Amino acid sequence: MTWTPTADWPRLTRATAHLDTPLAALDLGALRANAADLARRAAGTPIRVASKSVRCRPVLTEVLSRSEYAGVLAYSLAEALWLVREGVSDDVVVAYPTVDRTALAELVRDPAAAAAVTLMVDDPAQLDVVDAVAGPGQRETVRLCLELDASLSLPGLWVGVRRSPLRTAQEARGAAEAIARRAGFRLVGMMAYEAQIAGLGNQPVAGSAPAARVRAAVVRRLQERSWRELPERRAAAVAAVGEVAALEFVNGGGTGSLERTTTDASVTELAAGSGLFGPGLFDAYRSFQPAPAAAFALDVVRVPVSGTVTVGGAGWVASGPPGADRLPTIAWPEGLRYLPAEGPGEVQSPLTGPGAAGLGVGDRVWFRHAKAGELCERVDTLHVVDGEDIVGQWPTYRGEGKNFG
Numbered sequence: 001m002t003w004t005p006t007a008d009w010p011r012l013t014r015a016t017a018h019l020d021t022p023l024a025a026l027d028l029g030a031l032r033a034n035a036a037d038l039a040r041r042a043a044g045t046p047i048r049v050a051s052k053s054v055r056c057r058p059v060l061t062e063v064l065s066r067s068e069y070a071g072v073l074a075y076s077l078a079e080a081l082w083l084v085r086e087g088v089s090d091d092v093v094v095a096y097p098t099v100d101r102t103a104l105a106e107l108v109r110d111p112a113a114a115a116a117v118t119l120m121v122d123d124p125a126q127l128d129v130v131d132a133v134a135g136p137g138q139r140e141t142v143r144l145c146l147e148l149d150a151s152l153s154l155p156g157l158w159v160g161v162r163r164s165p166l167r168t169a170q171e172a173r174g175a176a177e178a179i180a181r182r183a184g185f186r187l188v189g190m191m192a193y194e195a196q197i198a199g200l201g202n203q204p205v206a207g208s209a210p211a212a213r214v215r216a217a218v219v220r221r222l223q224e225r226s227w228r229e230l231p232e233r234r235a236a237a238v239a240a241v242g243e244v245a246a247l248e249f250v251n252g253g254g255t256g257s258l259e260r261t262t263t264d265a266s267v268t269e270l271a272a273g274s275g276l277f278g279p280g281l282f283d284a285y286r287s288f289q290p291a292p293a294a295a296f297a298l299d300v301v302r303v304p305v306s307g308t309v310t311v312g313g314a315g316w317v318a319s320g321p322p323g324a325d326r327l328p329t330i331a332w333p334e335g336l337r338y339l340p341a342e343g344p345g346e347v348q349s350p351l352t353g354p355g356a357a358g359l360g361v362g363d364r365v366w367f368r369h370a371k372a373g374e375l376c377e378r379v380d381t382l383h384v385v386d387g388e389d390i391v392g393q394w395p396t397y398r399g400e401g402k403n404f405g
């Protein structure tokens with residue numbers, strides 16, 4: 001499907017007109033189109049679904065029903081255990097190290113869970129935590145994935161996110177050997193996530209100031225520079241670890257890097273999540289444009305002054321470095337902006353601009369969260385719209401009473 005704002009936002013308004021706000025809608029056609037587009041960009045490499053960018057079980061199940069997708073990249077061990085028990089997947093990699101002793105205790109006493117869940121490690125201290133919960137011999141063997149840092153390190157400049165302390169083939173091999181010396185663990189995978197390519201917008205959104213264009217050009221240069229060193233370093237690390245352990249998978253990439261990461265021969269699977277919902281931060285990419293499959297609506301509740309309307313709610317600001325790009329995008333109608341002195345408020349948000357002229361009490365405004373999964377921490381239900389109709393109410397993690405942080 002091609003998302004056409006003038007047709008598709010009014011369609012969502014019609015389909016949800018009988019519902020009160022705040023409400024979140026999931027456009028099924030857009031979700032499926034986004035899933036297909038991610039798969040096209042992955043070019044045959046399987047995609048592990050990054051659940052932090054979804055946080056809705058039926059969406060995970062829907063996407064995993066496609067042949068191009070396999071397994072879940074979860075964000076907490078408690079979540080991973082729940083997804084396995086609920087039958088969402090029997091192959092869940094927890095993308096971040098865990099020291100959750102309650103969840104570890106559950107993992108190591110459940111053979112089915114221990115066979116399905118893989119923990120992320122980059123430090124022997126993380127293995128010590130597992131052993132403190134239950135020593136080898138008193139528990140199931142724990143599957144491990146070694147994380148290699150994929151950031152770009154230049155003299156005086158770190159480009160990327162701070163993840164693993166392991167950067168070189170030698171360091172990765174040393175860590176793999178340390179795991180091999182310990183009973184009760186099996187190293188089965190590697191992961192190296194190039195956030196500076198996969199999660200950093202490289203195209204200014206329409207109407208941006210010149211500074212944004214300069215910034216995007218700098219980001220593109222740094223991404224090119226990063227890609228000149230990463231595949232070689234990743235391949236060397238995978239080869240070095242492969243001499244110590246039989247690796248089942250090497251995971252890399254994210255929504256913003258699929259077409260690139262799939263060309264890296266050492267990567268056997270990709271990860272992606274955000275591109276399914278197409279949140280605000282993912283408007284800023286050159287090589288792809290997801291449809292806004294997930295959005296939320298708020299109704300106008302007052303008109304404080306001519307030319308300004310106030311909607312109830314909207315303060316759903318995203319995580320990350322504070323800045324305007326973390327605010328919900330005001331998607332429809334066009335021509336609305338936040339008041340600089342108030343922004344999206346805690347319980348109400350005044351909006352101004354030419355778009356306000358056509359709005360009165362009870363009218364609907366559509367927003368998009370800056371980040372994909374965080375929307376689902378705000379609502380219990382995604383109202384699933386297919387064409388002109390609501391075809392389902394899909395509970396979010398929150399709606400199922402789940403909060404994994």
Ligand SMILES: Cc1ncc(COP(=O)(O)O)c(C=O)c1O
Binds near residue numbers: 095255271
């Ligand atoms: C390890 C890892 N891989 C991949 C991703 C990509 O997720 P998304 O496609 O939602 O940007 C993330 C997100 O932060 C991640 O932490």
